[in-house]
Amino acid sequence: MADDWIRVAAVDEVPEGTVKAVEAGSTPVAVVHTCGEWFAVEDVCSHANVALSEGEVEGCTLECWLHGSRFDLRTGKPSGPPATEPVPVYAVRVQGGDVYVSLTTGPDSANTVSNQEPTS
Numbered sequence: 099m100a101d102d103w104i105r106v107a108a109v110d111e112v113p114e115g116t117v118k119a120v121e122a123g124s125t126p127v128a129v130v131h132t133c134g135e136w137f138a139v140e141d142v143c144s145h146a147n148v149a150l151s152e153g154e155v156e157g158c159t160l161e162c163w164l165h166g167s168r169f170d171l172r173t174g175k176p177s178g179p180p181a182t183e184p185v186p187v188y189a190v191r192v193q194g195g196d197v198y199v200s201l202t203t204g205p206d207s208a209n210t211v212s213n214q215e216p217t218s
């Protein structure tokens with residue numbers, strides 16, 4: 099079992115309905131607390147190189163601020179154009195008041211990417 103959980107934030111830093119930009123190793127990650135759950139996606143829109151964490155949390159989605167594609171936080175898939183590709187989704191764990199992200203333990207392995215350097 100992978101054991102590469104990286105602490106990225108305190109629970110208090112990400113109130114329900116908000117998103118926070120963090121770094122997991124060298125990977126930019128948007129941590130989202132919404133729908134009573136925690137989500138983490140790569141903090142780069144799949145349409146252009148902008149931070150999704152600067153967009154709006156809408157239900158269980160995160161909307162890109164630049165062109166308005168809305169990404170499902172469970173799957174990373176955009177619900178509409180102009181983005182057509184999903185963003186990588188990462189597993190999130192909350193423990194002892196802290197939020198951890200794993201870059202290799204995706205909730206949906208179909209969206210797990212392998213283009214990240216291992217943190218070793």
Ligand code: FES
Nearest residue numbers: 143145146162165
């Ligand atoms: S940059 Fe995100 S939809 Fe265009």
